[in-house]
Amino acid sequence: MTPEPQAASTRADPAILSIADAIAHPVKAANFPQTILRFRNDRHAATIGLDALDDKRWCHHFGRFNPMPGNLPQPLALAYHGHQFRNYNPQIGDGRGFLFAQFRDDKGRLLDLGTKGSGQTPFSRDGDGRLTLKGAVREILATEMLETLGVHTSKTFSVIETGESLWRGDEPSPTRSAVLVRLSHSHIRFGTFQRIAFEDDAAKMHRVVRYALETLYDQQNGENDAAALLNLAVERMADLAASYMVAGFVHGVLNTDNMNITGESFDYGPWRFAPTWDPGFTAAYFDHGGLYAFARQPEAIHWNLGQLAVALRLISDAPPLIAALERFGPLYQQALVRRFCWRLGVVPQGMETDRALVGAAEALMMQGGLGIDAFFFAWMGDATPECPADQQGTEGEALWSAFGAVKAGYAPARVRTHAYWQGDAPQSMLIGEVEDIWAAIAERDDWGPLSAKVDAVRTMGEALRG
Incomplete structure (x- = not known):
């Protein structure tokens, strides 16, 4: 050959x-x-x-x-x-x-x-x-x-x-x-470390933790490898949890064997994008109790980090691991407002002000009848859209005005010059379109809708980076 x-x-x-x-x-x-x-x-x-x-x-x-x-x-x-x-x-x-x-x-x-x-x-x-x-x-x-x-x-x-x-x-x-x-x-998954802890093999745990630090994080020897790795995982996972929320994404199966030590989302089964900011929205038909519902994902990820910490107790005292876990909440809040401002295309102003912006946006999406993708598309960057006719005279109009008043204090980080922003509607990935794309393949072996969707989503990416 x-x-x-x-x-x-x-x-x-x-x-x-x-x-x-x-x-x-x-x-x-x-x-x-x-x-x-x-x-x-x-x-x-x-x-x-x-x-x-x-x-x-x-x-x-x-x-x-x-x-x-x-x-x-x-x-x-x-x-x-x-x-x-x-x-x-x-x-x-x-x-x-x-x-x-x-x-x-x-x-x-x-x-x-x-x-x-x-x-x-x-x-x-x-x-x-x-x-x-x-x-x-x-x-x-x-x-x-x-x-x-x-x-x-x-x-x-x-x-x-x-x-x-x-x-x-x-x-x-x-x-x-x-x-x-x-x-x-x-x-390398959280479950990798859980298995080693189950085996009670401290020498193996040291080897795998050191592999993760050196090859995945480029970290050299420190005082406590287990705590160092957990701190890095907490930082990455707090950001991942925030990114799920801002994307309107529900993974569906946030088990510890689906958690990557690099904080990278993967292994997509019953995933869904939420059409509205619905805290109880679930992706998996078998998630009867809503354990991994939209708004519970940060909690689920934090719980999983706790199980990683339990496994790492094999080679570390508890206090530095507990200290690492306690960082999750503040890091998540920081990541949430940062990522929210990024998708909205505005310059962050500071935690307190940015939290008010997010709160007003959540209220508008939850009670004002505006979908997640439609919200970010309408209000992105320097946009100040008028309240839709069907919301005028309703609670939705008041929420629209309230959000507009908060956003008016923000400078745009992105302007709507890309052709994507001139379209009639945003790109989304709701279940109906996903099923239609699959139906074209299953029924006619037509791969055109899939290719077109990938191209359209990548074009949206260009607009968001612009």
Whole structure:
């Protein structure tokens, strides 16, 4: 076979091998009947020098999982435990995915290529190790929208249809199958540390904590590695929780095995974007008690950090871990107003004033009949829109005026010069459109609506960065 065409910036770095014996099992990918390329993310492939691969080689690596040059010789299924809806489960791990390769990007950061739907592993239990094509399409849409809205998220790197038919109890079956590759800064989960604590292996905990500090955070030796890592995780997770709220996003399954130690959102199953600022809005049909409802996500993430702290007690005294956890609330509030001002396109004025701005906006969205995406679109930057006719003479008009009065004191950080702001309506990712995009694929094999939506969302990203 001829040598791989790779850009000069490509740097394979399988750093995970230093701790693979502690947290991973070598596995083989499933042998799929077909590899039909449906989506490739060349924008992010360029950051690790893989955009030069032609489609045949792309499928060779990301459908057949032949090793990348100088990278992992064999995929690794990662081992972890986790609290699932706050019930501890020691019987989980990478049951339908694995870590395939690691690279340094063009900024020197370590990046993982991990899979979803790549076949059975020692952790599959009764699962088939597969992913539905619909699930892969939904992950494309979630990650593209979240990235545009500034959320620290994994990226959907590749989706390849595999030619298999799957049976699922929660969607029409048989349904089509796919294998997805995601790009993220790590696949080390809170549940990884929980598993090590369950094993009561302090030496292993020290190794994995040091790996996380050195390779993921570029942190050298300190007085207390466990506390240092928890502080970094608290900072990242407080920001993630705030970014979910400002995006109007509901992950759906915020279990500790779905928490990444880098504070990066990933693993999208029953996600939804909330149409309105509804604190009780849930994404998962099985979340009967609303544990992971829209407004409870910060609480859920903080609780998960508490479980990480419990695991890290294996190698640390409690006081510095408690001190780290107590930072979450103030950091979350700071991140919330900062991110809110960013999406609204105004210059922050200070915590007290900015909290009043957020409060007035929440009241308008909750009681004034204005959707989240419509609110940010109408009021972005230097805009001072008039109250809609259907709200005049109602409580909504008073809320509209109240928010306008608060926002009048803010200087715009963004002006509406991009063509996106001249449109009639904002981009959104509500469930009806997601289902329509999938229906076009399922019924007519029409991938046009998906491609058009990705392009439109990326255009919105350009406008938000402008």
